[in-house]
Each structure stands twice: as structure tokens, then as C-alpha cells.
Amino acid sequence: MKSHYPLVIIGAGPAGLAAATTASEHGIETALLDEQPAPGGQIYRNIESMPTQRAELLGSEYQRGEKLVQLMRSSNTHYFSDASVWSLNGQLELGVLHQGRAHLIHADQVIIAGGAQERPVPFPGWTLPGVMNAGAGQILLKQSGLVPSDGVVLAGSGPLLLLLAWQYLNAGVDVKAVLDVQPMSNWLRAAPYLPKALLAHHYITKGLRYKRDLKAAGVLTRHGVKDLRAIGGGHVQAVDYIHRNKLYSIKTPLLLTHFGVIPQTHLSRAASCAHEWNTAQQCWRPVNDVWGATDIKGISVAGDNAGIGGARTAEHNGRLAAFNAIHQMGHISQGERDKKAKKDLRWMKDELLIRPFLDAMFRPPSIMLTHPTDEEILCRCEEVTAGDIRKVLEEGHQTPNAVKFHTRCGMGPCQGRQCADSVAQLIAYETGTNPRDIEPYRVRPPVKPITIGQLAGMEQNSEE
């Protein structure tokens, strides 16, 4: 790894792959850093070495990643697998851990394409062993073809839940139930956006197909589920829920939950980029323009990292960010940039048609986001409960940073990724403010794990 690259792209998902290919094609020396052993990101994980049979059950959307990866591979991109970025500052200095060795490198332009993370939503029993994120279930399926052997209940909201249920069905898994917690009122909320959304119908037809197949296979599907609870002593044994005012219980050794995805904001925060609360998507995202440019010179964001838009949008996002970076570095004029970006800009316009519908449709019920019971754990690392937080709120410490100081909430190894949003929403609700007006946790480096020994070894190899 060199100590300087004109362009550094973080993340080899659809946005990062498209950006790297575009920049390399324009003769820009580009480093593409990715944590995984192979390119593709979460969505096209393991795409290069996926057995045909498993690829088929994952669906045609998954196979789309193959071409993206091929194009990057055949470009001049300096691709580094097993490379995590543990620090990024406003001077475009990056701390990188590549195959266990720490480097400090510099860039003239940085595109953060780190993707999304699943939205952590606390509910009773969510920390029990046997309760996992649906995303983790999908990783096991893509990476090693592992599926639940004793059946599974899927619960939550959002497109991934439906997709995973469909993929499991194809893989012969006993899907005991799909419990959809979206309130019925989401239909009303989403309805005004439907006519425009139909103009970008490929999303909607896909979703309908999954639903049809699940129904045909006789999978129990419940809409408008309330009071979701994972029940069990040392391990989950059952899932309780209320449907149409009646209490139900399903025995299961595994509960996979999903409540949509939110942008990974740790790197952009560490670099002190401005962030805004997005009410439609109920999360923070970096403030960025159509090119993905943030308020920090030289740093842009692309793909889900910039705001949730899905894999197809991420490709266009990535190219837009690359065209702009190439322009910023003086290789093409503004007019050339705009001309090259025409197709991608048009896609972004279409995306604006469908996104409001999806955001409204898949919005998790606000009661789950703002009303955790006192005994629910919000911070898994430091085991801080909603009750602990309410106590310090009563004492007058009413910002996430003050709560953190007093309770250690968010100070564990996950760096607050699991509790930042829950804490902000709880504070907003309890103090009658809008999450928009709440200053989130200050993010401290390292944003990815690094050991004392790895840091100690840094100086010697940073000039290679």
C-alpha cells in the first residue's frame, strides 16, 4: 500500500465498485479499500465464488453484481481486500488496517461507500441468544450456504425481510412465520406516493412476486403485528406477538429480525462531516448533494452510505461521485462532468419517485422506536437499559453525549452503532423534541477495531 493515492474509495459494494471502475477508466490512480475477503459488498457478497445453484436461489438481482465486479477487476483499480478504515479526518488522512498491518495514508479525494447497517430496534428479549439480525442470516447463506435447520421465525419490516423469507423458502427452510410489524397505517401514509411510485415499478413487481410465492407455499404471514417479544431463559424458545388484539405464541429456536437499514455514518462523522436527521427514513445521514459531496472538501459519500437508496441506485451514486471527484481533481471540466453523468442523473430523478413510497411503506412503528420499556437494554456493550437512561434524563442530562458520560451508554466496542439512534429517539420522545434538534454522540476513533500491537507496528510500514 502506498502512502498516497489521488482517490481512495472505501467499500467495494455496488457504489464503490462503480466509482472505482469509472475513476480508473479516466486514468485516476484509485485505491479501493474493502473489509471483506472479496468484492461485492453486503448485497453481492461472495459473488465471484458462488455456486450456481445457490446463486439461483438468491435471485436474478443478486447475479447482477457479477458484471460490476468483473468491470472493476479488469480496470486499473488498486483493490485491497481485508482492508478496514479505522480513521478518517478532515485532512483526508486515513488509518487503514490491511491484512493485519496498520497504515496511515493520504488522499486528494475520498469517496465513502461503506453501505448501510441494519437498524437496531430494541424489543423485549432482543438480546437473547437465538435472536439475530436477518442480515446476519443472509450473510451465512451467501458466504457458506448455511441455513437454519430447525426452522425460523422472521419478524420486522422492510424489503430484506421478505427477500430472505423467499430465499429461505427456495432453500427448503421451515419458515414458521413472517411477522410484519408495519402498522396498517403505513398503507395510508404511503398511498399518496403510490401513483408516482408505479412509474418506477420494477421495485414493486419484485416485492409482489416474493409475497405471492410465500403465500402459495403456505407460509404464515401476519401484518400489523404488535408487542413482539422473544421468550426464553438462556436461549430463545418462542416468539409472542399480538395480532388483531389476540395473543399468539410460536415455538422457535431462532428469530431473525429486520427493521430496515440505516446509513453507516461513523466514518463521515469521524471526519466531522455535517449530518441531518432524515424524518422519512428515521435516521441520520451525511448532508450531501446530488454528487454525494459533503461539506468537507474532498470527501463525498455514495450508495446507502449517503442515504438509503438500494443497490441499483448505489451504482449510479458511485459513478456520480467518481465523475465529480475527477472534475475536482481538474481532469475534466464541469461541462464534461455533467455530460458524462447524464444517464446517472436521470436515474436519480426516477429514484426520487419511488423512494418516498418505500420509506413510508416500510417505516417501523414509531412505538417500537421511542417507547422501549424500562428493562429493555439499549446499549448491549455496556448493558444500559432504557430505565437507566430515563433516570439520567430526569436528572437533567438530556443530550446523547451527556447520557453517554453518565451511563457509559455507547462507550463499548461497537462505538454506539447499536444504540445511537435508539438513544436519540428515546431522548427526543421523553423531552418532547425532534430528533433533528438533538446532537448525536461524538464519534471517537478508531471507527473499526485495531489492536495495540497493530498500532505499534504502524510507523515502520506506513512509508512503503
Added chain:
Amino acid sequence: MKSDVLIIGGGLMGACTALYLAKRGVKSIVLDKDHSGRHASGVNAGGLRKLNRNPAEIPLTVEASRIWSHIQELVDSDCDVKLSGQVRVAESDADMELLETRAALVRELGYEHEQMINRDKLYELVPALAPHCLGALWCEDDGFARPYHATTAFRRKAESLGADFHSHTALNALEREGDNWLASTHMGEIRAPVVVNASGAWGARLASTIGDQIPVKPGAPTLMVTERLPHFIDPVVGAASRKLSFKQMQNGTVIIGGAHMARLDMVNERSEIDYRTMAESARTVTTLFPQMADARIVRFWAGIEGFTPDHIPVIGPSINAPGLFHAFGFSAHGFQLSPVVGRILSELILDGQSSLPIEPFRADRFPTG
């Protein structure tokens, strides 16, 4: 608003001053432009160290140590104090000589708290230490506490006795009005006959507005903390010829410091960690504790603190203005001193003199021009 005393800065020094004043029935208003403990007071390494102090600080540190060992009586909280000692290890003959000279100096001044210990005693105290060390300087009743808890405890106790804290209240202007000081803030004017400048890294700026030029510069010493590890060490460890402060907290995390400075942007009050110096710090750690190599770093951070040219604080009356006292510039080792500084300030204000020698900390000791 009116008050007997107006304290600028709600950190450790300000909170302790308010507490000792309140104990003697004197009301104070305490202003903080952020909130109590936002900067150096809340985010420091929490060392309770008499070991290796500047001789001028020894009378204060010894008294402070006595207060910390009974901190519960003062603030109704144990502040998570753990008095498990501090050692300063020697890794060479030259180090040993350095430490022996130091021990002799402290003995000559009439104090017994810094003791030389041999290799056997050192490894009995710190079995986890790499085997190359030769001995150490040892202060048995030193230790550490949790700074944010301590700052909060001092503030709460002071509040319970009548002190009036206002966070997010910056001092916009300070001027004389007859026998009073007149302070303007967003919540209105405050009048008080006495003002205490306990504003840390911002202390010199405040001092200059009333005509005291004191060369205290802001700096941002960096700390790092690891994930929780099984308990393996009790004393705080420093080294004779390295920049290091190494301690395992009650929850198992290890806090590592060594006065490595972050790059500070004082306008935006932001600091950027300098990872080259952190790498140096990590090498010091792996040299003295090789088993730490696999420990994950959870966080780097830097607090903003005021530093004097001679690295001892400014404590005492203003050079030019009546009724104003300074207590700042603790140069990253004020935590342990804070209760005694609070007491001294209350004495200066109420009795006109300090019960402990503070001549070396005069505000006018620095050459002018």
C-alpha cells in the same frame, strides 16, 4: 442576579471552590460555557498521583491525598477511588540513578511518600510487567478515580449546599462596577464582589480581558482506552524515561496516556489525533506489557487543557485587578490537586490567606514582554 462569588468554569477547580465556599455558608454562581466536566476535568486519565510532582506542589499534593482517601465524607460519593499505588519503573541503570536522586530529593524536603523499591518488590506488585525492569519509585497510597464521576460528585455536593451552577452560559464580558464585578451573560447581568477564574484552557483569555497577561497555552493530551480485559494489574504504571501512564480501571478497560499531544483547533474546539505519536505510545506499552499486543483499542480521545511554561499551575490573586483569583493552567496534572485547590481558593477569598504555601504559583511569576 447577585452573588457573593462568581466562578467562571464549572470543571473540577470551579466545582471544588464552590463546594468549599458553600461549606462555609458562602453562596456562589458557577458559569460554564459548555457543561461541568466537558473538557479536561471530565475526560482526563483520573490519576491520583503524588509521585514525581514538582517540589512546589508537594505540600498541596500530600494534603490532597489525605482528602481523597476520605472523599466519601466530603462529597457523599466514593468517586470510584482506588488507592492501589503508582510506580515509576526503571529500565536501565541510568533510570535507577534518576529515580534514586529523586527519592533523595523528596526525603530532603521532609517527605516519605516516594520510596525506592527493588526488582523483587516491583514484580511482586506488578507481575505482568516485562522482565527487563530493574526497580521503581513507588508511592503506596496513590491510585486513581473516575474523573467525570468525581466532577459530578463535587458539583452535586456543592449544589446541595446552595451553589448555583449554570451550564451553556458563556461569560460575554467582565468589568468593574464600583466595588463589584459586573459579568454579562445571555441570561443577564451578574454582580459579585469576587470572581474566580477557573476556566482551564480558556483561563489566559479571561485573564487578559482584565489586564493579566499570563502565558498559559491550550493543548490536547491524548488518551486511549482498550476493551475490557481480565483483571491483571493494580498499581498505575509510569516509566522513568518514557512517556507513559498505564492503568486498568475497575471495569477492566486499560487507560493509556503519556502526554502525547493531539493537533488542536482551538477555534472549533476540536482535536485531531496524531496517530504517529499514538503508535509510539503503543510501542511503549508493548515493550513494558507484551501481552497487551492483542488488546483492542476502543477509543482515542483528547481533552483541552491549559499549560504553563513551567508546568505548574497559576493559583492566587490577580496581578492587576482586586477581588479576582486565578486557578488554572494545571498542565494536565490538576485532577489530584482539585479538592485542595478548592479549599485554598475559599481561604483566599474568606480569610485573605492560604493555609498552604502557594507562593510558587503566583500569577505574576512569568517574565513579561
